[in-house]
Amino acid sequence: MASDNPIVARLVFQRCTKAKLLLTEDEPKDESDFIAINEGLLVFIAILGDITPKLQKLVKAICTTQICEKDGKYVSILDFPCDVILIPHFCLGGRLKGKSFQYHSIVSKEEAERYFKLINDSCSNFAASNSHWVSSGHRIYAGAFGIRQNLTVHSNGPFTHVVEI
Amino acid sequence: MASDNPIVARLVFQRCTKAKLLLTEDEPKDESDFIAINEGLLVFIAILGDITPKLQKLVKAICTTQICEKDGKYVSILDFPCDVILIPHFCLGGRLKGKSFQYHSIVSKEEAERYFKLINDSCSNFAASNSHWVSSGHRIYAGAFGIRQNLTVHSNGPFTHVVEI
Numbered sequence: 001m002a003s004d005n006p007i008v009a010r011l012v013f014q015r016c017t018k019a020k021l022l023l024t025e026d027e028p029k030d031e032s033d034f035i036a037i038n039e040g041l042l043v044f045i046a047i048l049g050d051i052t053p054k055l056q057k058l059v060k061a062i063c064t065t066q067i068c069e070k071d072g073k074y075v076s077i078l079d080f081p082c083d084v085i086l087i088p089h090f091c092l093g094g095r096l097k098g099k100s101f102q103y104h105s106i107v108s109k110e111e112a113e114r115y116f117k118l119i120n121d122s123c124s125n126f127a128a129s130n131s132h133w134v135s136s137g138h139r140i141y142a143g144a145f146g147i148r149q150n151l152t153v154h155s156n157g158p159f160t161h162v163v164e165i
Numbered sequence: 166m167a168s169d170n171p172i173v174a175r176l177v178f179q180r181c182t183k184a185k186l187l188l189t190e191d192e193p194k195d196e197s198d199f200i201a202i203n204e205g206l207l208v209f210i211a212i213l214g215d216i217t218p219k220l221q222k223l224v225k226a227i228c229t230t231q232i233c234e235k236d237g238k239y240v241s242i243l244d245f246p247c248d249v250i251l252i253p254h255f256c257l258g259g260r261l262k263g264k265s266f267q268y269h270s271i272v273s274k275e276e277a278e279r280y281f282k283l284i285n286d287s288c289s290n291f292a293a294s295n296s297h298w299v300s301s302g303h304r305i306y307a308g309a310f311g312i313r314q315n316l317t318v319h320s321n322g323p324f325t326h327v328v329e330i
Contacts (some may be wrong), residue, residue, distance in 0.1 A: 012177065012325055023302055044325055066265045074265060091325055096328045100231045100239060148322030157313030158254055160209055162327050163261045 006147040007164045008049035009058055009119075013067055015159040016043040020087055020149035035141045037083035041067065042153065045086060045119065046093035048105045051165070058165045061123045062086070067161065071157055078127060079137040086123065087143035087151075088116045108114050113145045172329045173214035174223055174284075175257050178205040178232055180324040186250055186308055189313035200306045202248035206232065207318065210251060210284065211258035212277040213270045216330075223330045227251070232326065243292060246301040252286065252308035252316075253281045276312045278310045 020036045022028055043062055051058060066074035068082060077084055090112070094101035106112065118140040126134050127140055143149050185201045187193055208227055216223060222276070231239035233247060242249050260268035271277065285307040292298050292305055308314050 012327070016169050044323060060264075061261060064264050075262070087323060089325060090325065091323075092325050094297065096226060096230060096326070098231050099225075099241070101326055111202060151318075151320050152325050153316075153318045155316050158252060158256075158316050159208060160254060160257050160258050161261070161266055162175065162177070162257065 003080055006049050006056050008047070008051045009115075009165045010048060011058075011061065011163040011165065012044040012047045012089075012092060013065070013159075013161045013163060014044070014153065014155070015067065016040055016042055016153050016155050018152075018154040019085060020152045021087065021141075023144040025147045035085055035139070037085060039080075040083035040085070040136070040138075041077050043084060043086050044089035044092050045116065046091070047115045048093055049106050049107060051119070054165050055118065055122055058119060059126050061163055061165060062119075062123050063126050065163075067159070077078045077138075078130045078133045081133050081138045084123070084140045085143060086116070086140065087149065088112065088145045109146060116142070116145055119120045133134055171214050173216045173219050174211060174213070174280075174330045176223075176226065176328040176330070177213045177254075177257060178230070178324075178326045178328065179209070179318065179320070180232065181205055181207055181318050181320050182285075183319040184250060185317045186252065186306075188309040190266075190312045191242075192304065195230065197289075200250055200308070202250060202306070205248035205250070205303075206242050208249060208251050209254040209257050211254055212272050212280045213258055214272060215286070216280045219330050220283065220287055223284060224291050225264040226330060227288050227326055229289045242303075243295045243298045246298050246303045248303045249288070249305045250308060251281070251285055251305065252314065253310045266283070274311060281307070281310055 024033050065077045068080035093106040094103050124140050229241045233245035258271040289305050
């Protein structure tokens, strides 16, 4: 029997002091092929089901969770404020069975791409309603879908959290 | 009622092409204050309970899971072979409640430190029984316990997996 409250997305939050994500699997031609941010948040996202009923919860988890440090307090990315990169991440949906990861829980590539775009648009809209954020000039960036994205992350201590929605 | 099969550890596996972990919160004096590896695996570890009954499962998850890529096949760190850094990571035990992470599930610092040492020793012993691994000269390194460890990770595409034991 299906659970009444299935997990529809698995996220990993990773704070960074600097990060650089390559958006192509080809040889990069120039800096426009990269997203580069300074202090900010990386959010790896695997889609495991229909996110529509939980979209607001998911967007709030990304935009309002108190995960950044400011003057000794934990505040959200909007209150920090800082840049964010949303990174679609198929593998994160894997479950270890025996010696190998299985990816049976993942939605189809087409669905995942559509949902990922929905999350990205919804987070950007949510952030755009916060005047403090808008005036800061920070952005929510989206990684490239369906390719292996070369990534470099600098952190002043890993600060990794798993969130299931 | 307590679950019959509680989760005792949450791990995040992250493959890297290069990683460098600072082992002190002071200004590093020289390269001996860092662990630096090339192609390999980072394993972030949060301890949520008594790992003793599941120690072998945990060690096998780290040493035998087919997570590295070799000639188009997935193989374990021992078969790849490559270096590994085990990184104690309190935060990874957090659960999102409302807007903030709560860390109620974590064992005490003293217990976590003892269990982390046990995992590190057990993984090193398991790997030492594999002659292919031993002759390769690769190592299982341990991060520093109880401090914020500055970390830089390069990856040819994030390849992050969550494993709960």
